[in-house]
Amino acid sequence: NAGVTQTPKFRILKIGQSMTLQCTQDMNHNYMYWYRQDPGMGLKLIYYSVGAGITDKGEVPNGYNVSRSTTEDFPLRLELAAPSQTSVYFCASRLQGRTTEAFFGQGTRLTVV
């Protein structure tokens, strides 16, 4: 049981490049989330999903896109990377119901230069 797996762990992008941050979970959780953490700041919600085919914007969605074609996968797409997107990105998943805690991946550290 791997939990929540994010790839890559580190990436350097040039301004204007695009990339996809991968996230997969093997716990059959219906809720999945993408957060970013900037230095000295808390976790800000980018996008979230209640299940396959359903996504919605969080607090800071500009510059990002997501898709949820399966229960397991929730990739985050950056189309035109900007220096403001330099951050650590965390994917999380949660099971709807009595459990409240979300399980996080180890994060992707992205630098845009």
Place this chain on the structure above:
Amino acid sequence: DQQVKQNSPSLSVQEGRISILNCDYTNSMFDYFLWYKKYPAEGPTFLISISSIKDKNEDGRFTVFLNKSAKHLSLHIVPSQPGDSAVYFCAALRINTGTASKLTFGTGTRLQVTL
């Protein structure tokens, strides 16, 4: 609008003493409050939670207290150990909103437990 606030960016406590981490919130509709612990280069890990209908939840050395009238919660760690040194995030959760339940996080408090 910061709905969950942790006003102390850092805290230093001696080993064996009590650590008290504080969190304030503005939205009275939150149903659960959670504490997460984060080590460098790792994702946050769940520590303890409390339902909004309770005022205390205890799990080993960790106790969370909720004061709904003051919109305030705190995490007590007794006794503090060097391995507790980490960043602690307070988070709040609304359920049954008709859409995905969103976890809203505070900015974190860095706890350092000294020998």
